[in-house]
Amino acid sequence: SAVISQKPSRDICQRGTSLTIQCQVDSQVTMMFWYRQQPGQSLTLIATANQGSEATYESGFVIDKFPISRPNLTFSTLTVSNMSPEDSSIYLCSVGAGGMNEQFFGPGTRLTVL
Amino acid sequence: GIQVEQSPPDLILQEGANSTLRCNFSDSVNNLQWFHQNPWGQLINLFYIPSGTKQNGRLSATTVATERYSLLYISSSQTTDSGVYFCAAQGSGGSNYKLTFGKGTLLTVNP
Numbered sequence: 001s002a003v004i005s006q007k008p009s010r011d012i013c014q015r016g017t018s019l020t021i022q023c024q025v026d027s028q029v030t031m032m033f034w035y036r037q038q039p040g041q042s043l044t045l046i047a048t049a050n051q052g053s054e055a056t057y058e059s060g061f062v063i064d065k066f067p068i069s070r071p072n073l074t075f076s077t078l079t080v081s082n083m084s085p086e087d088s089s090i091y092l093c094s095v096g097a098g099g100m101n102e103q104f105f106g107p108g109t110r111l112t113v114l
Numbered sequence: 115g116i117q118v119e120q121s122p123p124d125l126i127l128q129e130g131a132n133s134t135l136r137c138n139f140s141d142s143v144n145n146l147q148w149f150h151q152n153p154w155g156q157l158i159n160l161f162y163i164p165s166g167t168k169q170n171g172r173l174s175a176t177t178v179a180t181e182r183y184s185l186l187y188i189s190s191s192q193t194t195d196s197g198v199y200f201c202a203a204q205g206s207g208g209s210n211y212k213l214t215f216g217k218g219t220l221l222t223v224n225p
Contacts, residue, residue, distance in 0.1 A: 001159070031211060037155075042200065042215040058212070090155045096211060101145040101164070101204065103213055105157040 002027050002095055004106035012112045013083055020079045021109045023093035028073035030096065033103070034066070037090040049076040049093075083113045116141045116205035120216035127191050127223050135186040135219045137201030145204035145213065146177050148186050152197050160186070160199075191223045 003026040013019050023032065032049040046066055048056040055068040070076045080087050092108045117140035127133055139146070148160040161168050161175040163184065168175055172191075177184040188195055198220050202213040 033211075033213075042217045043157075043202075043213075044215075045212050048211070092157065094213075101211075102147065102159075102162040103145075103202075103211075104159060105149075108155045108157075110155060 001104050002029060004093065004095060004104060006093060006106040006109050008109060009107065010110040010112075012114060015084050015113055017083055018079055018081045019083065019111060020077050021091055021093075021111075023076045023078070023106055025074045025095055030073070032070065032076045033094045033096075034068065034076070034078045035092045035094060035105075037092065037108075039088065043092065046078070046091075049078075080111065083111075085113045087111065088113045115212070116143070116203055116214050118201055118203050118214050118216040120199075120201050120219050122219060123217065124220045125222070127221070129191060129193060129223055129225050131191050131223075132187070132189045133191060133221070135188070135199055135201075135221075137184040137186070137203075137216055139182050139184075139201075139203045141182070142206045143179065143203045144206045145202075145211075146179075146184050147202050147213070148175055148184070149200045149202065150195075150197050151200060151218070157200070188221075191221075193223045193225055196221055196223045 007022045034046040035043045049070040051070045067079045090108045094103045094105045119138045146164045150158045163177045165179040172189045174187045198218040202215045
């Protein structure tokens with residue numbers, strides 16, 4: 001399975017600011033995904049990060065709030081813009097393996113917005 | 115989209131006990147995975163099991179795709195098994211690879 005790292009592992013931010021989260025994979029992968037886990041909740045897909053084209057967002061998530069970059073097949077960033085306390089969550093990236101069906105997750109970024 | 119339901123929502127065991135966690139899904143699947151989320155928030159892959167039975171040490175899983183459910187068995191539980199267990203499924207319809215997660219089962223194993 002791929003080795004996935006995320007930076008930062010955690011951060012505390014002030015409302016109104018933005019944070020960019022990085023996801024690095026040790027091998028080339030076709031598709032990468034970004035998920036959000038709000039406190040005490042399950043995981044929800046934010047978007048699919050497509051290399052060479054715009055990300056595909058799920059219902060309820062918009063590009064202005066969660067811009068995503070995917071410059072190559074091993075790296076992606078998620079920005080949480082104009083943050084509010086409701087954005088306090090764990091943000092996780094994931095990648096597909098074995099023909100895309102099985103997914104593996106990075107260690108997550110724990111974000112607290114004050 | 116596909117719906118995923120897990121039961122029970124909470125489970126408390128004494129060390130050494132066995133348990134069964136259930137995952138029901140509403141549609142046929144290309145992917146069915148079980149994860150363990152540790153106290154630090156990391157998701158650990160337990161099984162990739164869209165059908166059939168697999169075993170890994172004290173853990174085993176069975177998916178009956180035709181009846182749309184999967185079971186995770188934990189035998190001789192240990193305190194380190196505590197945490198949240200998630201089932202996630204990817205529906206076979208459409209072209210996206212979206213994993214839909216259940217709400218999880220919070221397992222507490224007491225010494």
